[in-house]
Amino acid sequence: MSTTARHRHATSPRTTASRARLFTAAMDLVGDVGPDKVTVDEIAAAAGVAKGTVYYQFGSKNELIRGLIDHGYSVMRDELLEPASAPDPMEAIEGMIRETLDFLDEYGSFAKLWHSEMWLVESPWGEQLRQMRREILALICQSLARLGASRSGIRPEVFAITLFGATYITGMDAKLGNDEIPTEDRVAALMAIVRGYLS
Amino acid sequence: MSTTARHRHATSPRTTASRARLFTAAMDLVGDVGPDKVTVDEIAAAAGVAKGTVYYQFGSKNELIRGLIDHGYSVMRDELLEPASAPDPMEAIEGMIRETLDFLDEYGSFAKLWHSEMWLVESPWGEQLRQMRREILALICQSLARLGASRSGIRPEVFAITLFGATYITGMDAKLGNDEIPTEDRVAALMAIVRGYLS
Amino acid sequence: MSTTARHRHATSPRTTASRARLFTAAMDLVGDVGPDKVTVDEIAAAAGVAKGTVYYQFGSKNELIRGLIDHGYSVMRDELLEPASAPDPMEAIEGMIRETLDFLDEYGSFAKLWHSEMWLVESPWGEQLRQMRREILALICQSLARLGASRSGIRPEVFAITLFGATYITGMDAKLGNDEIPTEDRVAALMAIVRGYLS
Amino acid sequence: MSTTARHRHATSPRTTASRARLFTAAMDLVGDVGPDKVTVDEIAAAAGVAKGTVYYQFGSKNELIRGLIDHGYSVMRDELLEPASAPDPMEAIEGMIRETLDFLDEYGSFAKLWHSEMWLVESPWGEQLRQMRREILALICQSLARLGASRSGIRPEVFAITLFGATYITGMDAKLGNDEIPTEDRVAALMAIVRGYLS
DNA sequence: CATGAATGAGCATTCATTCAT
DNA sequence: AATGAATGAATGCTCATTCAT
Numbered sequence: 103m104s105t106t107a108r109h110r111h112a113t114s115p116r117t118t119a120s121r122a123r124l125f126t127a128a129m130d131l132v133g134d135v136g137p138d139k140v141t142v143d144e145i146a147a148a149a150g151v152a153k154g155t156v157y158y159q160f161g162s163k164n165e166l167i168r169g170l171i172d173h174g175y176s177v178m179r180d181e182l183l184e185p186a187s188a189p190d191p192m193e194a195i196e197g198m199i200r201e202t203l204d205f206l207d208e209y210g211s212f213a214k215l216w217h218s219e220m221w222l223v224e225s226p227w228g229e230q231l232r233q234m235r236r237e238i239l240a241l242i243c244q245s246l247a248r249l250g251a252s253r254s255g256i257r258p259e260v261f262a263i264t265l266f267g268a269t270y271i272t273g274m275d276a277k278l279g280n281d282e283i284p285t286e287d288r289v290a291a292l293m294a295i296v297r298g299y300l301s
Numbered sequence: 302m303s304t305t306a307r308h309r310h311a312t313s314p315r316t317t318a319s320r321a322r323l324f325t326a327a328m329d330l331v332g333d334v335g336p337d338k339v340t341v342d343e344i345a346a347a348a349g350v351a352k353g354t355v356y357y358q359f360g361s362k363n364e365l366i367r368g369l370i371d372h373g374y375s376v377m378r379d380e381l382l383e384p385a386s387a388p389d390p391m392e393a394i395e396g397m398i399r400e401t402l403d404f405l406d407e408y409g410s411f412a413k414l415w416h417s418e419m420w421l422v423e424s425p426w427g428e429q430l431r432q433m434r435r436e437i438l439a440l441i442c443q444s445l446a447r448l449g450a451s452r453s454g455i456r457p458e459v460f461a462i463t464l465f466g467a468t469y470i471t472g473m474d475a476k477l478g479n480d481e482i483p484t485e486d487r488v489a490a491l492m493a494i495v496r497g498y499l500s
Numbered sequence: 501m502s503t504t505a506r507h508r509h510a511t512s513p514r515t516t517a518s519r520a521r522l523f524t525a526a527m528d529l530v531g532d533v534g535p536d537k538v539t540v541d542e543i544a545a546a547a548g549v550a551k552g553t554v555y556y557q558f559g560s561k562n563e564l565i566r567g568l569i570d571h572g573y574s575v576m577r578d579e580l581l582e583p584a585s586a587p588d589p590m591e592a593i594e595g596m597i598r599e600t601l602d603f604l605d606e607y608g609s610f611a612k613l614w615h616s617e618m619w620l621v622e623s624p625w626g627e628q629l630r631q632m633r634r635e636i637l638a639l640i641c642q643s644l645a646r647l648g649a650s651r652s653g654i655r656p657e658v659f660a661i662t663l664f665g666a667t668y669i670t671g672m673d674a675k676l677g678n679d680e681i682p683t684e685d686r687v688a689a690l691m692a693i694v695r696g697y698l699s
Numbered sequence: 700m701s702t703t704a705r706h707r708h709a710t711s712p713r714t715t716a717s718r719a720r721l722f723t724a725a726m727d728l729v730g731d732v733g734p735d736k737v738t739v740d741e742i743a744a745a746a747g748v749a750k751g752t753v754y755y756q757f758g759s760k761n762e763l764i765r766g767l768i769d770h771g772y773s774v775m776r777d778e779l780l781e782p783a784s785a786p787d788p789m790e791a792i793e794g795m796i797r798e799t800l801d802f803l804d805e806y807g808s809f810a811k812l813w814h815s816e817m818w819l820v821e822s823p824w825g826e827q828l829r830q831m832r833r834e835i836l837a838l839i840c841q842s843l844a845r846l847g848a849s850r851s852g853i854r855p856e857v858f859a860i861t862l863f864g865a866t867y868i869t870g871m872d873a874k875l876g877n878d879e880i881p882t883e884d885r886v887a888a889l890m891a892i893v894r895g896y897l898s
Numbered sequence: 899c900a901t902g903a904a905t906g907a908g909c910a911t912t913c914a915t916t917c918a919t
Numbered sequence: 920a921a922t923g924a925a926t927g928a929a930t931g932c933t934c935a936t937t938c939a940t
Contacts, residue, residue, distance in 0.1 A: 120900080135423045138337035141934060152901045154938090159899095163935065210420075218417035221409075221473065224334045232477065256490050260482055263474045264467045264490045271466020274420065278431065283459055291455050291463045291498070298497020299490070317924075341910060351926045356911065358924090516920075533821045536735030539913060550922045552917090557920090561914065608818075616815035619807075619871065622732045630875065654888050658880055661872045662865045662888045669864020672818065676829065681857055689853050689861045689896070696895020697888070715903075739931060749905045754932065756903090905937075916926075 121159050123149040129170055133211025136218065137167050164226045167215070171227055174212030175234050178205050182241060191248035192296075198245060199269055199292050203285060206273030213274060242266055252299050261299045268295055320358050322348040328369055332410025335417065336366050363425045366414070370426055373411030374433050380404050381440060390447035391495075397444060398468055398491045402484060405472030412473060441465055451498050460498045467494055519557050521547040527568055531609025534616065535565055562624045565613070569625055572610030573632050576603050580639060589646035590694075596643060597667055597690050601683060604671030611672060640664055650697050659697045666693055718756050720746040726767055730808025733815065734764050761823045764812070768824055771809030772831050775802050779838060788845035789893075795842060796866055796889045800882060803870030810871060839863055849896050858896045865892055 127148035131140045142163050146153045160166040181204070185197025206213050219225040220232055239262045246258040246265075272288050326347035330339045341362050345352040359365040380403070384396025405412050418424040419431055438461045445457040445464075471487050525546035529538045540561050544551045558564040579602070583595025604611050617623040618630055637660045644656040644663075670686050724745035728737045739760050743750045757763040778801070782794025803810050816822040817829055836859045843855040843862075869885050 118899080134421065136337065136417070136421050138335065139423070142936085143934075153936095154901045155899080157936070158901090214417075214420045218335070218413075221413045221476070222333065222335050224338070235477075252493070254489065254493055256493055257486065260486050260490045261493070264471050264487075264494060267470020267474075268463045268467035268494065270470060272463050275462045275466075277420070278434075287456065287459050288463075290453065291459045294451070294453050294455055294460070294497040294500070295463065295467065295494035296497065297500060298493045298495065301493070301496060301500065319925075340908080342908095352911090353913085353926050353928095354924080356913095357926090362910065518921080532819065534735065534815070534819050536733065537821070540915085541913075551915095552922045553920080555915070556922090612815075612818045616733070616811075619811045619874070620731065620733050622736070633875075650891070652887065652891055654891055655884065658884050658888045659891070662869050662885075662892060665868020665872075666861045666865035666892065668868060670861050673860045673864075675818070676832075685854065685857050686861075688851065689857045692849070692851050692853055692858070692895040692898070693861065693865070693892035694895065695898060696891045696893065699891070699894060699898060717904075738929080740929095750931090751905050751907095751933085752903080754934095755905090760931065901938105901940080903938095905935105907933105907935100909933080910931095912930080913928100914926105916924105917922105918924095919922080 118159070120149070120151050120155050123151060124156060124159060124166065125170065125173070128166055129211045132167065132170065133214055137215060168227060168230070170212065171215065171230060171234075174209050174216070177209065178202075178212075179237070179241075181205050182238070186241060186245055191245065194245050194248065195296055196289070196293055198242070199289055200285075202269050203273045203276075203288060206270070207276065210274065210277045213270070217270070239263060239266060246299075249296075249300060253301055254299075256299055265292075265295065265299070268292055317358070319348070319350050319354050322350060323355060323358060323365065324369065324372065327365055328373075328408075328410045331366065331369065332413055336414060367426060367429070369411065370414065370429060370433075373408050373415075376408065377401075377404050377411075378436070378440075381437070385440060385444055390444065393444050393447065394495055395488070395492055397441070398488055399484075401468050402472045402475075402487060405469070406475065409473065409476045412469070416469070438462060438465060445498075448495075448499060452500055453498075455498055464491075464494065464498070467491060516557070518547070518549050518553050521549060522554060522557060522564065523568065523571070526564055527609045530565065530568065531612055535613060566625060566628070568610065569613065569628060569632075572607050572614075575607065576600075576610075577635070577639075579603050580636070584639060584643055589643065592643050592646065593694055594687070594691055596640070597687055598683075600667050601671045601674075601686060604668070605674065608672065608675045611668070615668070637661060637664060644697075647694075647698060651699055652697075654697055663690075663694065663697075666690055715756070717746070717748050717752050720748060721753060721756060721763065722767065722770065725763055726771075726806075726808045729764065729767065730811055734812060765824060765827070767809065768812065768827060768831075771806050771813075774806065775799075775809075776834070776838075778802050779835070783838060783842055788842065791842050791845065792893055793886070793890055795839070796886055797882075799866050800870045800873075800885060803867070804873065807871065807874045810867070814867070836860060836863060843896075846893075846897060850898055851896075853896055862889070862892065862896075865889055 124145060128140070128145045131145055131148060142153055142156050145163075145166070146156050149155075156163070156166060160169060181201045182198050185201055186194050188194040188197055215227075216231050216234070219227050220235060222228055225231070239259075242262040242265060243258045246262055252258075252261065269292055272292060276283070276285075276288070323344060327339070327344045330344055330347060341352055341355050344362075344365070345355050348354075355362070355365060359368060380400045381397050384400055385393050387393040387396055414426075415430055415433070418426050419434060421427055424430070438458075441461040441464060442457045445461055451457075451460065468491055471491060475482070475484075475487070522543060526538070526543045529543055529546060540551055540554050543561075543564070544554050547553075554561070554564060558567060579599045580596050583599055584592050586592040586595055613625075614629050614632070617625050618633060620626055623629070637657075640660040640663060641656045644660060650656075650659065667690055670690060674681070674683075674686070721742065725737070725742045728742055728745060739750055739753050742760075742763070743753050746752075753760070753763060757766060778798045779795050782798055783791050785791040785794055812824075813828055813831070816824050817832060819825055822828070836856075839859040839862060840855045843859060849855075849858065866889055869889060873880070873882075873885070
């Protein structure tokens with residue numbers, strides 16, 4: 103309950119071991135079976151805690167999942183922001199693409215959740231996820247703008263969507279077992295489409 | 302309604318009116334709230350039939366949804382196959398992109414379902430959906446091959462994924478209310494990335 | 501609907517092929533899974549007729565089963581009545597025992613139904629089955645009375661129950677796969693208990 | 700209700716009050732209407748617990764009934780084992796007969812269930828019930844063997860079935876309202892048939 | 899902090915019955 | 920005489936949530 107300054111993490115004293123275990127377990131399970139088909143029982147069992155602990159720590163299943171989303175998004179934004187500030191705009195774009203592929207590799211469960219629930223009009227997290235999408239697109243847009251105008255007259259707002267989609271699906275594809283495609287090849291294909299945009 | 306001799310039914314005997322009504326209702330509802338959150342009661346009510354009719358016609362909720370997937374995929378493949386056979390390979394690609402955007406506009410619910418459940422390891426339709434993905438990628442690959450080799454050395458198999466993702470996300474974006482972007486702009490952005498691939 | 505005299509069977513003109521097929525199918529299925537777990541669908545399918553035919557012929561599932569019971573009981577009574585009229589009382593008893601074992605061999609499904617539902621206070625056929633039991637016990641009592649009084653003072657009404665139970669369970673046992681016990685051995689054991697009664 | 704230190708629970712931790720209440724309620728209802736016609740709602744209501752408690756405690760309706768069977772059988776076997784160890788073999792048999800009649804008086808619901816489901820090839824408890832029958836027959840066989848050989852050459856395995864059936868049906872008969880027959884008369888009739896076996 | 903027995907609203911599914919043909 | 924599509928009440932089961940400890 104104290105509000106004294108904390109140096110490292112914004113996390114509250116509530117970040118107990120149980121909380122962390124539940125987070126990890128929930129992320130894995132949601133990624134495998136989806137948010138509706140996981141049960142609180144399964145999450146608690148996978149985390150090795152009692153079911154009541156989920157409610158003590160998160161209040162509800164939906165809030166637990168909201169926590170997953172918040173955390174995933176904060177990681178993603180942080181990872182994108184760093185390369186975005188590179189002096190060379192082309193390097194910035196490439197850095198963002200690489201970071202996105204890395205992120206999807208590690209946070210695939212978050213990504214699945216994002217792209218499933220974002221389209222649903224009645225999802226408990228729909229609005230939050232659509233807002234996240236807008237912010238990410240805006241960030242991409244800014245980086246594209248630094249490249250200068252497309253010679254073909256394609257608007258950055260439009261191409262941002264295209265680039266985002268290409269990167270997202272390319273990154274998720276790696277999770278379907280297509281390991282034989284090296285990351286470098288994926289990056290090369292994505293950089294090629296950026297050149298296509300500029301040409 | 303006439304009772305004059307009929308030599309054949311206009312549709313298969315199983316394709317009764319109830320069946321068709323359920324199909325439409327289910328597609329809409331699944332697109333809005335996802336397969337897990339729709340109830341059979343809601344589907345039946347929306348179709349204007351009794352709940353038992355769902356089970357008489359489809360056997361289970363999962364089988365009804367499987368029917369939706371089968372039907373959606375068969376439409377999509379048919380729509381892609383037509384432009385794919387255009388003599389000019391660049392026109393073929395552009396035709397396929399246009400058809401995909403059109404298809405996503407009309408069958409968005411199918412697409413949401415596809416890209417939600419495809420990644421789940423435990424989905425009742427997961428394997429079916431992943432197989433569909435493989436077939437679509439193969440079709441794109443063939444069309445890319447007709448364009449000749451990429452000057453940058455990008456493999457068609459890799460770029461097929463990228464192009465597919467870009468087109469899918471670009472098409473779905475239109476369903477989030479971004480109507481101010483004309484379809485022509487979206488096509489232009491997608492064709493640009495194809496040129497990037499070739500360059 | 502005609503009421504003209506019929507020479508052979510008491511069966512009405514309603515005894516169509518469908519009716520007979522349903523009877524046989526229902527008897528077998530009820531014997532295997534019990535009256536509550538068989539469905540009208542299964543019975544109709546096993547009989548090779550449509551479900552509606554069951555209702556056309558019998559009016560309801562319960563009435564179909566009532567028909568099974570009526571028929572089974574009428575056969576059983578007829579088969580018991582014949583040996584019961586033998587001049588020698590001991591031969592009469594032995595004949596009844598043999599006929600009962602034969603009957604149980606062929607009409608085991610009827611017997612299972614009888615001894616399951618007879619004890620249930622809410623069975624649709626409970627009262628009918630309990631009445632059948634009373635009649636059978638009365639018949640056994642009469643035959644026992646012809647043997648003269650038990651030297652041990654056991655009342656025929658009491659022993660009738662015992663003898664009936666012994667014969668019933670002994671006969672049903674043969675249906676559990678204990679074929680290695682010859683029928684003669686079973687008859688011998690049952691006749692022994694009759695001697696025990698008299699001694 | 701005291702919170703003083705308790706060194707052990709009087710019952711296993713799983714044997715909560717709810718569990719016991721459900722057991723009793725289920726036994727009564729199953730005996731009256733049979734396992735298929737009782738609903739979980741009725742059982743829960745009769746036990747004064749919520750429906751979910753049935754599933755929390757037993758997992759399914761079938762498992763609840765399996766619990767009933769296990770418990771009933773364990774009581775029956777214990778009650779039979781005691782008299783079976785009497786030094787005099789004839790007293791042992793008579794004691795077993797008396798105990799069986801007592802048991803059937805109190806556990807009639809269990810007995811009805813046993814003898815309904817035992818014969819069904821598709822019962823969820825069929826194999827368990829048939830195994831119980833084998834064990835009981837083996838126990839009777841052992842006691843018969845101690846009497847010495849039957850002078851009429853009847854095998855103990857065959858007579859065990861006969862004796863078991865006679866006792867079972869005689870005991871159940873009392874539950875049909877034939878209270879005018881004293882238990883002593885029933886025992887006398889059953890002991891008479893044992894003498895018939897020996898003679 | 900944490901637990902787990904208990905809850906009950908909600909849901910998928912079954913199945914006897916009806917009825918238009 | 921027979922059919923089978925359609926029905927909807929009934930039922931077994933799930934699972935997020937509560938709460939006493």
